[in-house]
Amino acid sequence: MARKPKVSADTSNNRDLGLSDLRVRLNFLEKENGKLIKQIETNRTKLNSLNDSIKEVSIQIAQRVAPFRRRILELDEKIHTVFQEIFTGRKLGKKSRKDIETVYYQLQSDGIISPKNLPMESDTFESDEDSEDEANWDEYKGRSHQNVLEDIPKPDRDELKKIRQLFLRLADSFHPDKVTDEAEKEYRTEIMKEINIAYQDGDLARLLEIEKQQELGAIIDRDSSDDLTRHCAKVEAENTYLKDQLETLKRQLKLTKKTQQGEMTAVFKKITKYGGDPIGEALLEFETQISVIEQMHQFVVDLRDRRITVKDFLRGPETLRQQQMSEEELLLEFMEQFQQ
Numbered sequence: 001m002a003r004k005p006k007v008s009a010d011t012s013n014n015r016d017l018g019l020s021d022l023r024v025r026l027n028f029l030e031k032e033n034g035k036l037i038k039q040i041e042t043n044r045t046k047l048n049s050l051n052d053s054i055k056e057v058s059i060q061i062a063q064r065v066a067p068f069r070r071r072i073l074e075l076d077e078k079i080h081t082v083f084q085e086i087f088t089g090r091k092l093g094k095k096s097r098k099d100i101e102t103v104y105y106q107l108q109s110d111g112i113i114s115p116k117n118l119p120m121e122s123d124t125f126e127s128d129e130d131s132e133d134e135a136n137w138d139e140y141k142g143r144s145h146q147n148v149l150e151d152i153p154k155p156d157r158d159e160l161k162k163i164r165q166l167f168l169r170l171a172d173s174f175h176p177d178k179v180t181d182e183a184e185k186e187y188r189t190e191i192m193k194e195i196n197i198a199y200q201d202g203d204l205a206r207l208l209e210i211e212k213q214q215e216l217g218a219i220i221d222r223d224s225s226d227d228l229t230r231h232c233a234k235v236e237a238e239n240t241y242l243k244d245q246l247e248t249l250k251r252q253l254k255l256t257k258k259t260q261q262g263e264m265t266a267v268f269k270k271i272t273k274y275g276g277d278p279i280g281e282a283l284l285e286f287e288t289q290i291s292v293i294e295q296m297h298q299f300v301v302d303l304r305d306r307r308i309t310v311k312d313f314l315r316g317p318e319t320l321r322q323q324q325m326s327e328e329e330l331l332l333e334f335m336e337q338f339q340q
Contacts (some may be wrong), residue, residue: 022228
């Protein structure tokens with residue numbers, strides 16, 4: 001008679017050991033999942049706070065600089081107008097005209113006045129050069145920040161699929177139209193707003209956080225190796241995406257801090273914390289520039305009104321010979337004031 005095979009104690013122990021290992025692994029993965037979500041939230045809060053600070057400082061600078069900027073543009077227009085009057089209203093020798101044109105273009109090249117071309121017909125001066133200048137400067141200000149966004153890797157196909165699946169699951173569970181109670185409908189509407197924002201931002205961590213807060217998902221049978229294995233795989237996959245999202249946020253935060261706006265904001269906050277006024281100090285450079293342009297304007301007016309000769313004009317005003325700074329250099333120096 002054949003003997004029945006014995007179920008050894010080792011086989012039972014191996015099964016128990018397998019379940020024990022799976023439980024330990026699941027606990028580890030769930031703890032890692034919670035930790036990653038918290039780290040993502042912390043870094044996201046820091047990044048949002050930094051972006052808000054950059055925006056706030058930029059607004060303050062724009063408001064304080066605006067009057068100086070307007071004055072520079074007014075003087076710029078006046079200088080061009082006076083030059084036009086000189087070229088069209090005075091009888092000039094060929095050499096004198098050429099010499100004055102050379103000065104006119106040199107002032108443009110040095111950034112003392114904005115670029116304009118001859119011949120200076122009346123319709124030439126109707127184009128809105130000032131608005132174009134402002135648009136170019138706005139583009140310059142935002143360029144470094146934009147580069148940060150362009151450098152951030154976009155979610156890959158698998159991650160987008162994961163985010164969409166979770167979004168659909170949450171939307172199905174919390175859709176306000178599925179309930180009739182007004183209070184519950186209002187509650188679900190608020191949750192759906194958060195779900196939609198997180199989905200639009202590609203924020204897997206936030207969607208998972210909402211899911212966990214609302215205790216969604218199937219109950220895990222921790223005595224079933226199949227259930228444990230499936231859930232381990234699910235949480236492990238989530239953690240992989242969360243790690244990528246965390247690294248992306250950390251990189252974005254680091255790059256934003258290193259932009260000109262980020263460094264300027266950090267120094268600005270440090271100085272203002274102790275009662276300083278970094279913008280006021282930097283605006284002294286604008287006052288200097290305005291003084292130079294005002295003297296240049298008066299100098300050209302003197303030539304137009306024949307208070308000085310062409311020869312005197314070609315020598316240039318004393319103050320302008322001592323200090324020439326283009327507006328671009330001025331703006332760069334202005335920004336550098338915050339980084340010293």
